[in-house]
Amino acid sequence: MKILVTGGAGFIGSNFIHYWLEKHPEDEIINFDVLTYAGNLENFKTIENNPKYKFIKGDVCDRDAVFAAVKDVDVVVHYAAETHVDRSIMDPSAFVRSNVLGTQVLLDAVKEYGKRFHHVSTDEVFGALGPEDPAFNEKTPYDPRSPYSASKAAADHLVRAYFHTYGIKMTISNCSNNYGRYMFPEKVLPLFIANLMEDKKVPLYGDGLQVRDWIHTLDHARGVDMILQKGKIGETYCLGGDNELTNMELTKTLLKVMDKDESYIEYVKDRPGHDRRYAVDFSKAKNELGWEPQIKFEDGLKDMVDWYKDNQEWVNRCRDGSYKDYYEKQYIIR
């Protein structure tokens, strides 16, 4: 099988590609990525000579490039997106362009060539929960509240509209907060790890009592794999980690793992429109696909911290921007 992975040079896409080539060495992966600040080819150091892996530098909004790439594969797994909520608050335009228009261009291509399409989405499309509300599931009405989640919701609606109108072979997954290796140091966990490695404080927004559900990104990759194998065309699957933590609990757990005390917490101004709580009910994926998360948070977090410590140079290059020069010198873009 030949799979086009869009946005494969980002955090979750990189982990998916490593996961897939290890689990399905007979398959071919084409990584299609425009390499925004979040795309890093250094993540493929260990597989750049693998004949089953190929990189194409391309923008999902570029019709010619997308049609040429989609024509040549069996399946498209669509990760490419602008993904950081704080950046979407500062400037929504790149989010609408890549996440909405880019998804529509891909949908036109899969419609034209009759390809299988899996759309990777987020639990943020469902909005925010109160403390006693039941967790999100596939029937929860959409209520996005940030420019990022609104752009992802628009993309999800387009994917379903192309299914109902044109009969494309699609599935969608809505997943909760991922963590793991190769995560660009701007979202809460990698930012806090990188700061603590430099003996700096960590900026906790507002009262720190917002709740997120944390899932290891390799559990997410396995979920997408099982949807591709067993998911029903036209269906949506919610994937979650069964691991709700307040940001304060998350931070204190991390401080312990990194041998730091609570004086490293700096309370800062809250994020505008900050969603209070996310939680995901993944019983449909469990009952229909036999999927559930397997990696325990304490093990996954320890692995993540160890990886960041072992890859201090990778973190430094992300932080000072030099990773862009680094890969251009080191890696051939095919």
Ligand code: NAD
């Ligand atoms: P990321 O920001 O780390 O990576 C995104 C990748 O997409 C980058 O490599 C970037 O270069 C690429 N990209 C952006 N715009 C592009 C364009 N126009 N054309 C081609 N490539 C483009 O993101 P991530 O955290 O790995 O998220 C991947 C996907 O998973 C996104 O669709 C996101 O909405 C979804 N998701 C993320 C999480 C999470 O916790 N990070 C949770 C659920 C769902």
Ligand code: DAU
């Ligand atoms: O729920 C899935 C979503 O999770 C994905 O769709 C998004 O792409 C991903 O970025 C993530 O969104 P969040 O906004 O939940 O992630 P972030 O890491 O930015 O923030 C997690 C929580 O930590 C949130 O409540 C805000 C808080 N936070 C974040 C940062 C960056 C802080 O307290 N301090 C910080 O510096």
